[in-house]
Amino acid sequence: METPEVEKCRTGSSGQPDEIDSILEKYRGRKDALIPALYDIQKVMNYLPESAAVKVAEALEVPVSKVYGVATFYTLFSVKPRGKHIIRVCESAPCHVLGAMNVVKELERELGIKVGETTKDGRFTLELTSCLGTCGVAPAIMIDDVVYGNLTADKIPHILSEYR
């Protein structure tokens, strides 16, 4: 699979090796600590490249296949590089009913990417997420830590402009 993250993992350009190593120090030999370890690493790297997964596997003494399995199971984690801003569209039933799909379409159009992808300039990643807990203002999206509710497609360009 020749994706950019593999390239980066080969060249090591996305890694801050020392930082990863020091994060992993406290998890050494702790097979049960896979999720917290991945969480801490993703916080500094923004995603989980293969090179980091290998380090986690070595430190926690688990197979790297399991690290990848867990990293792809939880929507919290990403194994692909992500943009500076993460846009999460709620895909739960209330949002869906009230037009979340139109919002998704508009976001895809505005950003020129599909769900799960990152814009070329590395600014935005578009993801779906389970309920944001803001059903009262459905349909809703969350950009980084900020929730935007009662959305319609025509509000999207304005919201995005704040992050451009």
Place this chain on the structure above:
Amino acid sequence: MVSLTIDGQRVAVPEGTTILDAAKKIGIDIPTLCYHPDLEARAVCRVCVVEIEGQKLLQPSCAYPVSEGMVVHTNTPKARQARRMAVELMLARHPQGCLECIRNQSCELQALAERLQIREIRFERKLRDLPKDESTPAIVRDPDKCILCRRCVAMCHDVQAAGVLYPTNRGVDTVVTPAYQRAVSDVSCALCGQCIHACPTGAISERDDTEAVWQALADPNKHVVVQTAPAIRVSIGEEMGLPVGTIVTGKLVSALRRLGFDRVMDTDFTADLTIIEEGNELLHRIKNGGVLPMITSCSPGWIKFGEHFYPDLLEHISTCKSPQQMFGALVKTYYAQKMGIDPKDIFSVSLMPCTAKKYEADRPEMRSSGYKDVDVVLTSRELGRMFREAGIRFEDLPEDEHDDPMGISTGAAAIFGATGGVMEAALRTVYEVATGKELGALDFVSVRGLDGIKEATVDLDGMQVRVAVAHGLANAKKILELLREGKAPYHFIEIMCCPGGCVGGGGQPIPTRMDTRAKRGEALYLADRSLPYRKSHENPAIKEIYRDFLGEPLGERSHHLLHTHYTKRGKYPWLSS
């Protein structure tokens, strides 16, 4: 004991027994799919669900322990409905390719659909269209046929300690793959093929090389030679409808002649040769302060595992090639000379219980004759396919004998196919070579059987030689970890990649489970007792080859043809490539 009622019958079973096993005891066979008797239950498929009185939800009987007074119904409309639904949902995402599938008639999903009489699928059909992985010469993964039962995952992690396969993504997107969706050829896979035995469907299989053999057999310019591995003679009968553990050595030979092989010789001959070379290597290491413990080298799945996970311990592994590769190197040199045949016209086929042997034969260093020493490796399953296609019926076959000059073998070679067999064979020879005395009792029973790790101490005229035997890579790992820590107090260790040894190899007939492995192993010990020679160094054909061709054990020619070296591959081979 706990007593309960299943379908109106009372049964008492030990605490901790599952409902599934309790039902079996009274003759009720609850359908299952993700359950495997040798693996930890994951209970993900819901095919085995039953109704328990007093409980709203159906429960998976494969993982649900019995309790006192429990009342279970296995065939209520609710349970049957749920079971059918689970299977129909699976089938809606499954290619309807049974007729062209390698597991046609040995597939558990197919059998289950038949058993439940699934005649229509009430859900929209949606195939996944995932790419096949044909990156290795040994195993093929076809994720479209995967039903996500996770049996291969349990096998690969818990039994084989390789940890290659794991479920990734979630929900409908779940797929069982190596890390970061890498090809199997990229990762630290032993190519043992045990995941094939775990898999209920055609999602993992051996690479089928039968066509190349059919072509060679039809080519008048090729002299096609075949070698038969020790473990094949007690397993190929199953492919031909005979009971597990039937010894079919003679019928196998005549069947191969009928298929058109020009010369039918025996890997058991080079198993004897391995014992001579390896036994002398061990004594040499002991006498000259060489690296100890020495570890056996005839299991290519173990070798590949060792190269990935224990690159620091490769010096411990005997430099002897496996019997398959010794045979390959000799057939295009010794045999070719003896027969006056140009080695380029020889096509060398080996019949193996093993998928890793396909990889071994393809290694670049396995060309000591100047040609590819073994042209094609066929597993038991592939050979069964050829026999059946050719219409050969084992019941009606006469018993033939292997051809000279590499056809005579001993009981010591026969037991190579069972865990502990190589160790026992080696001890029979090493004892006599080292002490110059005749061995009284030939049976080293302490290294036999299916315990994961076996140990023994042998007295060689005052010198205590300590040995250990491990089969299945998770057991091997335990010994190798000790060795790494400097705490393995042995001189000699036998490691077989597959549980039970080669009788349980990844290329053996389906099903191969712990009980099948045991029966085939017992058959090999029976074969051992019935042979005129039971010690490798007494084999007259072995004496002849040293006299006429090899010179002496560990000599110049042996070094060139019969020994090899290993490659440090590491756990993450793709990082360095």
